[in-house]
Amino acid sequence: MTNTAAAARYVGQSVKRLEDPRLVTGHGRYVDDIVLPGMLHAAFGRSDLARATITRLDTSAAEALEGVHAVFTGADLNSHNDSLRASLHPPESPAPPANMLADGDVRFVGDPYVMVVADSRYIAEDALDLVEVEFEPLDPVVNYETAAESDDLVHPELGSNLAHDLPVPNPAQEEAFADAAHIITETWHQHRQTNVPMETRGIVASWQPHAGVMEVWASTQSPHEMQLVGARVLGIGEHKIVVHFGDVGGGFGQKMFLGREDMAVLVAAKLLASPVKWIEDRRENLLASNHARIEQMTVTMAVDEDGNFLAADLDQLEDDGAYPLGGPATPGAMATMLYPGPYRMGPVSWRARTVYTNTCGRGAYRGPWQMESVAREQMIDRVAREIGMDPLELRRQNVLKPDDLPYQVSTGLFFETTISPEQTLEQAAEMIGYDDFRAEQAKAREEGRYLGLGMALYIEPTSMGMGPLGTESAMLRVEVDGHVNVFMGTGSHGQSLETTIAQLVADELGVRPEDVTLHQGHGSGYGFGTGGSRSAVIAGSAARAAASGVRDKVVAIAAHLMEASADDLEVADGVISVKGTPAASMTMAQVAATAYQNSDALPEGMEAGLEHTARYKAPPSTHSNACHICTCELDPGTGKVTLLRYVVSEDCGVLINPMVVDGQIAGGVVQGIGGVLYEHCVYDESGNPLASTFLDYLVPTAAEVPDLECGHVVVPSDTPGGHKGTGEGGAIGAPPAVFNAVADALAPFDVYPNRQPLDPNAVLSLIASASDS
Amino acid sequence: MADQIPLSMTVNGRARRGAAEPRLTLADFLREQALCTGVHLGCEHGVCGSCTVLMDGEAVRSCLLFAVQADGAHITTVEGLAPDDETLHPVQEAFRDCHGLQCGFCTPGFVVSVAAFLEANPDPSDDEIRHGIAGNLCRCTGYQGIVAATRQAAAVLKGEGQ
Numbered sequence: 001m002t003n004t005a006a007a008a009r010y011v012g013q014s015v016k017r018l019e020d021p022r023l024v025t026g027h028g029r030y031v032d033d034i035v036l037p038g039m040l041h042a043a044f045g046r047s048d049l050a051r052a053t054i055t056r057l058d059t060s061a062a063e064a065l066e067g068v069h070a071v072f073t074g075a076d077l078n079s080h081n082d083s084l085r086a087s088l089h090p091p092e093s094p095a096p097p098a099n100m101l102a103d104g105d106v107r108f109v110g111d112p113y114v115m116v117v118a119d120s121r122y123i124a125e126d127a128l129d130l131v132e133v134e135f136e137p138l139d140p141v142v143n144y145e146t147a148a149e150s151d152d153l154v155h156p157e158l159g160s161n162l163a164h165d166l167p168v169p170n171p172a173q174e175e176a177f178a179d180a181a182h183i184i185t186e187t188w189h190q191h192r193q194t195n196v197p198m199e200t201r202g203i204v205a206s207w208q209p210h211a212g213v214m215e216v217w218a219s220t221q222s223p224h225e226m227q228l229v230g231a232r233v234l235g236i237g238e239h240k241i242v243v244h245f246g247d248v249g250g251g252f253g254q255k256m257f258l259g260r261e262d263m264a265v266l267v268a269a270k271l272l273a274s275p276v277k278w279i280e281d282r283r284e285n286l287l288a289s290n291h292a293r294i295e296q297m298t299v300t301m302a303v304d305e306d307g308n309f310l311a312a313d314l315d316q317l318e319d320d321g322a323y324p325l326g327g328p329a330t331p332g333a334m335a336t337m338l339y340p341g342p343y344r345m346g347p348v349s350w351r352a353r354t355v356y357t358n359t360c361g362r363g364a365y366r367g368p369w370q371m372e373s374v375a376r377e378q379m380i381d382r383v384a385r386e387i388g389m390d391p392l393e394l395r396r397q398n399v400l401k402p403d404d405l406p407y408q409v410s411t412g413l414f415f416e417t418t419i420s421p422e423q424t425l426e427q428a429a430e431m432i433g434y435d436d437f438r439a440e441q442a443k444a445r446e447e448g449r450y451l452g453l454g455m456a457l458y459i460e461p462t463s464m465g466m467g468p469l470g471t472e473s474a475m476l477r478v479e480v481d482g483h484v485n486v487f488m489g490t491g492s493h494g495q496s497l498e499t500t501i502a503q504l505v506a507d508e509l510g511v512r513p514e515d516v517t518l519h520q521g522h523g524s525g526y527g528f529g530t531g532g533s534r535s536a537v538i539a540g541s542a543a544r545a546a547a548s549g550v551r552d553k554v555v556a557i558a559a560h561l562m563e564a565s566a567d568d569l570e571v572a573d574g575v576i577s578v579k580g581t582p583a584a585s586m587t588m589a590q591v592a593a594t595a596y597q598n599s600d601a602l603p604e605g606m607e608a609g610l611e612h613t614a615r616y617k618a619p620p621s622t623h624s625n626a627c628h629i630c631t632c633e634l635d636p637g638t639g640k641v642t643l644l645r646y647v648v649s650e651d652c653g654v655l656i657n658p659m660v661v662d663g664q665i666a667g668g669v670v671q672g673i674g675g676v677l678y679e680h681c682v683y684d685e686s687g688n689p690l691a692s693t694f695l696d697y698l699v700p701t702a703a704e705v706p707d708l709e710c711g712h713v714v715v716p717s718d719t720p721g722g723h724k725g726t727g728e729g730g731a732i733g734a735p736p737a738v739f740n741a742v743a744d745a746l747a748p749f750d751v752y753p754n755r756q757p758l759d760p761n762a763v764l765s766l767i768a769s770a771s772d773s
Numbered sequence: 774m775a776d777q778i779p780l781s782m783t784v785n786g787r788a789r790r791g792a793a794e795p796r797l798t799l800a801d802f803l804r805e806q807a808l809c810t811g812v813h814l815g816c817e818h819g820v821c822g823s824c825t826v827l828m829d830g831e832a833v834r835s836c837l838l839f840a841v842q843a844d845g846a847h848i849t850t851v852e853g854l855a856p857d858d859e860t861l862h863p864v865q866e867a868f869r870d871c872h873g874l875q876c877g878f879c880t881p882g883f884v885v886s887v888a889a890f891l892e893a894n895p896d897p898s899d900d901e902i903r904h905g906i907a908g909n910l911c912r913c914t915g916y917q918g919i920v921a922a923t924r925q926a927a928a929v930l931k932g933e934g935q
Contacts, residue, residue: 024865024875026811026851122796184926198815198823198912199878248879249813250912272775408788494876494913534796663872666915694820694910701907702916730915 009572010503010513011721014659017499018514019247024339028247031202032279039204040069042265042278043124044115045131046288047106050140050358050687051152054104054113058132061118067308070272072264072760074103075434080267082233084568085484086257087468089327096356097321106135107154107322108358109689110288117276137178140358140687143547144294144319147355149772154356163320163328163354168336170410172347180302184386187298188375189755190735192319192681193674194291195365196699197493199249200280201289203262205269212236217244221255222529223521226262233263234270245521248493251733252671253364254290255493256531257326273517282729283692290363291681294319295332298376299339304348307389312353314339314350316371320608322356325363326615330354334369339410340378342421342459343398351686356688364531366668367460377456378734381743382752390427392741395457399425403752413621415459416718420651421625423662423713425457427649428627431711437631445748450634451644452745454738463723464535464727465618472539473525476505476546477611478554480596482489482507482574484516486546489527490539491520494667495727496660497535501543504721508547509554510571511588513765525615533624533725536656541720549612557591557610560603594762596709606698622717624724626650628669628692628733629704634745636767639760641742648733649711652726655721661726662710668730669708674700675731676738680757780844785853793840799833800824803850811851811881815910822909823882824891826850831890838923851881854888863929864888864922873922875913878921883909887923893929899924 022028077100084098093482100115113367114131114164118124141147141154143354154161170579177183204217214234220226223243231238248255261278263702269276280289288612295318302310305388316332336350353479384391400407405417432453464470475487486505490497502516509516527539551571562584570579577585594601599608648665655661676696682690691697716722735756741759749770777792782862784807791806800817803809803826812835815823819837826835827849854862864887867873874880883906890897890905896906903916911919 014872017872018875019877020869023854023860023874023880024851024861024868026881028811028877030810030813032804032814032879033863122794196912197878197911198821198876199813200815232836247877250876252912279814282818282821496875506802528925660873663875663914663918666917667875667913668915670915671912693818694816695818699910699912701910704905705916707920708915708917 008507010506010658011654015499015503015513015657017496018502019496019498030199030247030249031204031217034204034217036204036206036275038115039275039277040119040272041124042117042120042268042276043121043128044261045110045128046111047102047109047111049106049135049137050109050142051138052071052106052135054106054133055131055136055139056134057114059114060424060737061130061132062127065123065127068127069274070117070268071127071131071614072101072268074099074101074113076265077101077267078103081233081263084263085232086326087228088329089388094158095148095327097157100260100267106361109687110260110284110360115268116270119202119267126471135676142357142683142687144355146318147357148353155713156360161356163356164330165353166330166333167351168730170347170349173313175320176346177302180310181305182303182387183300184383185298185300186379186382186754187285187296188378188773189372190293190297191756192291192294193285193365194289194681195252195254197250197252197254199753200282200285201255201259202279203265204275204277205266206275207270207273209273213240213242214242214634215242216585217712218262219248219255221248221251221493221531223348223491224489224526225257225529229258230266243492243524250490251493252366253368253531253710256364256529259289259325260323270639273483282694286681286692286697287689288360290325291321291360292362292365293675295371296361297371298337299379301373301379301383303383306395307387307394309343309345311346312339312348314348316350316352317334318354319359319362320354320356320601321359321361323361325361325604325753328768331368331558335371337413338369338372339376339463340409340411341372342457343406344400359683366540366671367728369586370732370735373456373458373732376735378739379465381740391455392434395425399409399457400537415623418715418717419459419623419625419737420713420715420724421457421459424625424627424649424651427713428629428647431649431709432629432631432645433649449747450636450745451631452634452743453629453631454737454740454742454744456733456740457627458732459623460533460725460729460732461620461621462533462624463618464532464534465620469528469532469534470613471617472527473543473613473615474542474546475525475613478550478588478592480592482587482592484511484517484660485519486516486543487519487524488539488543489524489529490535491529493530495530495535495664496657497530497539500536500656501539504540504543505547506715508544509551511521511574515574525613533727536721536723537622537725538616538618540656540723542614545616546612546718549614553610554588556590556606557594558586561594562586619719622719622724624650624726624729626654626729626733628737630737631742632741632745634742634763639763641758641763643673643706646706647709647711649713650729651713651715651724653717653724654722655712664727665710665730668728669734670700670705671731672734673705673738676735676756676758678757678759778841780841781842783847785849794797794841795841797840798836799840799843800835800839803835803848807851809852813878813881815879820878820910821884822880822886824886825882825909827885827889829900831841832886851884854884862888864926867922867929871918871922871925873914873918879909881909883919887926895927895931897927
């Protein structure tokens with residue numbers, strides 16, 4: 001390294017987004033905008049029954065319809081795949097059968113059993129109406145609480161509905177329980193929700209016979225997962241799949257992995273040797289993409305007479321549905337490991353189980369393990385109530401303070417010194433005006449009005465550095481005209497990476513953000529993509545390192561050409577100049593032109609060209625933290641909850657673009673608000689989903705959400721830029737904060753809510769239960 | 774296949790002639806025949822508002838209309854709002870300034886809806902803004918930037934500057 005590192009000009013600024021001009025004018029390029037010559041359209045026929053045997057399936061009438069090119073069943077397609085395994089799923093680990101289309105029986109409502117490929121989507125759906133199918137219904141497994149004991153098996157091949165059972169006893173926990181002043185138990189329930197990206201899933205696949213190349217345009221968070229799994233499905237080399245990455249209309253975890261439909265489209269495109277497009281419709285998205293948060297955790301906490309946490313015992317149960325998106329995983333185990341969070345919790349023992357049911361499969365949804373914060377923060381409010389302490393004081397007493405750090409958690413986690421839970425707790429309490437609110441609340445209660453305050457404090461393990469998640473690469477090239485192209489394995493789908501990566505590169509290299517173009521997808525080096533709050537730390541550090549490598553060369557070339565000492569040069573906004581003598585300067589374009597087109601003028605022995613590739617390996621985890629506090633008013637007549645104020649104090653380390661950080665937090669918070677108060681993928685007892693449109697599945701609108709106030713505590717992480725991930729945090733902190741606010745508002749009724757959603761019906765039922773008792 | 778019915782409409786100031794089956798939605802016509810791919814389909818049942826366009830000056834959901842119903846109409850999509858290729862409409866500028874978009878998928882519908890809303894109500898209160906845009910869904914922004922953008926655009930369109 002030379003000693004010419006640039007001062008931060010753009011990092012830390014709310015730089016306007018480079019992606020916006022095309023997006024606000026309708027010139028984005030999403031997957032449904034792709035049109036290829038001869039392109040056909042796919043539609044899937046899906047089961048209306050939760051569990052049934054297919055006794056007859058006749059596709060002849062559908063095949064005979066004009067404009068239909070093929071009708072595929074499971075028997076046609078499933079034999080054409082080599083493996084459907086997601087990269088995070090170990091090959092030796094048990095999994096549901098690897099089928100793209102149901103074959104012989106259906107296992108949830110929405111299970112695809114037939115695929116029509118036709119000249120248009122309209123014709124494809126006409127043909128689905130002509131498919132003749134008969135089912136013999138079987139008793140479905142719908143209730144996940146009893147699924148493990150049921151004799152009815154979701155996947156008979158696996159011999160059990162229990163997907164995982166991980167007990168981790170801890171004798172120290174039992175000892176701590178023996179002498180505790182208080183032992184408090186509750187089971188906390190979350191309910192079935194789904195990601196709802198505004199753009200549904202979709203893919204266009206085009207096979208080039210003889211070349212043996214599959215070209216893919218996909219709505220994905222991970223172009224390389226699409227490439228690797230696509231290659232496994234088709235049994236071809238990774239180099240034979242070209243994944244084009246365009247604009248992606250949100251994902252929140254749903255587009256991290258390939259769905260069975262994506263795989264079916266790949267196989268169909270190869271069999272037909274015609275481009276095939278599939279765009280999921282909203283009904284399919286709500287019923288059959290993925291669901292999440294169907295889980296419960298029974299928590300028992302031991303607390304001494306002064307309110308100090310002594311130990312905890314946890315029992316987590318989660319519903320994987322029938323075909324979990326991305327394979328059966330164990331976020332429940334992570335939820336239990338993370339339960340101690342930002343507190344001195346003492347020894348913890350835990351058990352985490354996952355079961356299969358005849359419902360839509362579980363998938364990653366923004367903070368997939370956030371049950372740890374839900375259960376813990378709701379439990380802390382409960383403990384406070386049981387032992388007669390103020391919930392803020394109870395948190396203050398047990399929160400990890402700077403003197404406690406670094407901190408080894410009994411579950412195996414390790415917190416470095418760069419977390420700041422106490423600081424965010426205090427900042428949020430000050431922002432909301434805690435004492436003033438309590439006074440206002442007391443006065444309101446005297447007037448018969450029900451105000452509530454809820455808070456949640458958490459630590460988020462971001463940018464996890466293990467396995468396929470561990471690294472990202474950046475290939476950076478200054479072109480002949482001085483413009484900078486960066487090729488990365490990310491999959492920005494709203495996170496603003498075209499801008500934030502450009503800001504990082506601009507500072508490191510000494511150019512303007514608009515001089516930098518991020519290219520994702522084909523041509524980039526392997527990376528897991530965008531999800532898991534990982535892009536700022538992992539991709540950002542790779543981009544920074546690549547830019548740094550090129551900067552050294554830029555300075556060396558300029559010093560040589562200008563006959564100056566490299567130490568005397570500075571690079572800013574694309575101009576290399578002698579410090580203190582701005583007239584003595586040259587442009588990035590002049591340096592680049594020399595590097596490529598006049599390489600004889602380079603310093604002796606220097607390689608021609610101006611490019612550098614760097615790969616960054618992340619530490620096991622980079623922890624961010626935050627505190628959410630919100631207030632609400634509850635109408636006991638209608639059960640309606642109105643949020644009054646919402647404050648977040650967060651620490652994501654060094655902010656690259658504060659506007660983008662606040663935007664990520666706001667989006668997550670509103671998903672959390674929606675989850676607790678409005679959204680619910682309801683199933684009836686026979687496994688029939690009742691929320692299949694946006695009239696039933698209630699995503700919050702602008703009229704339901706308050707203004708969000710964001711405060712920032714900045715403790716830089718130990719990673720190169722000092723950043724920490726922040727994409728998921730809003731959706732982790734909001735559910736328990738909102739839940740606790742509603743529970744607090746209900747406290748005068750002496751009721752103890754323990755499950756979501758807290759919609760008007762639930763609130764009125766709680767109030768009624770109080771009057772009954 | 775059903776008969777194709779000839780139709781013509783003015784889309785973003787340009788005359789478009791085409792033919793459509795009676796069941797073809799206006800949204801699909803605009804996307805596929807008028808090449809206005811800024812018209813986005815987020816639900817196809819009239820709730821999310823991503824497909825909002827102006828039909829004879831009024832905001833409509835193009836997924837709930839058949840193309841033949843727009844025969845002879847003047848349609849403005851998000852592509853038709855900016856005065857030229859270098860300049861944004863004040864609503865578009867405000868969405869950029871205020872981070873009123875992340876993934877950008879719902880944005881065309883919001884931009885068109887907000888433009889129509891401010892035409893009808895040039896001086897809205899915050900509460901009117903929140904209810905005025907409640908017919909469009911966004912999953913990324915939590916609406917914070919969208920409300921701020923609507924506020925800014927109202928001020929600019931009234932000539933108050935930013």
